[in-house]
Amino acid sequence: MEDEIDFIIDTAKEGMENAITHLKKQLQNIRAGKANPSMLNGVLVEYYGSQTPLPQVANINTPDARTLSVQPFEKKLIPEIEKGIMQANLGFNPMNNGENVIINVPPLTEERRKQLSKQAKAEGEDAKIGVRNDRKAANNELKKLDVSEDLQRDAEKDVQELTDAYIKRIDEILDNKEKEIMTI
Template sequence: MSDELTQEAELLMEEQIETLTHRLAKIRTGKASPALLDSVRVEYYGAPTPLRQLASIGAPEPRLLTVAPFDRSTLKDIERAIMAADLGLNPSNDGVLVRVPIPELNEDRRRQFTKTVRDFGEQGKVAVRKARQNTNDRIKKSDTLTEDEQRAARDAVQKLTDRFCEEIDRIVRSKEAEIMEI
């Protein structure tokens, strides 16, 4: 029973790492990353459609993204959607590709992004601690575990919590370094 509870806690904590990584991928660093356009939705036949379903996105240069639509008739819609996404990007359409130059970040913008990264990291840690608390509550309410087994299970959950909080710190430090890199 205690193994099941710690495995559930570990899965919940791993989900938080994945969520954090996904959220951080959307933050601009000054380098071109196709993940930057993940949140872009294009109006396609009256329905908002994820850009990745309509085009392939590449980063041929460190400061340039290219969007190659599968259907060229969507070029203007894709260009419009990227502008409307409020990412601070200014795409241009050459008839075949949509080129999206990534502007260099100024110092204020870099600081703003690092603050956002720290906030996301803190939210991830809070969620990990909440998973620990919920698991500890379930351990405490368990009728099948002895007192020693409960203590061992709580210790195992605490070790998981520490490990995942350290992982979040590492991810946040890495992203901050990436943002501050000129």
């Protein structure tokens, strides 16, 4: 019986950890004012007839905090990279110098910062919902077990403590992201 309870709790923990990983991934896509190569991860480029992610056809660097430099592996891709960046609708205006595509990352307006902050909070809420769903699933599994009430109550308490810890981690991650977004 103890093994089954431990398995249920471990499964819930794994699901909650996945919610945190997903949240971090989603928050990476939310721009915080500084140039970051991951901003261009969603850009697709026409490469030999198929849509290819930009990082697979070029090196992306940040020469300074407000500039992204995209160096294609093949120079003939420069127009396609510029087109892909424009189609990604990121609000960037790419320029090229014949060798690289250069993107000046404009500073965020106060209104845009607030929008991005709301977007980050929405992602955080989704992560919290995922954690709560994992708690619910674990509690339902615990109820199906044929164990004493005390053992079941203790296991549910452990699941709740786990849930509280992961919700707290999500809040900390969101606070950090919000500070990053609101810092000029």
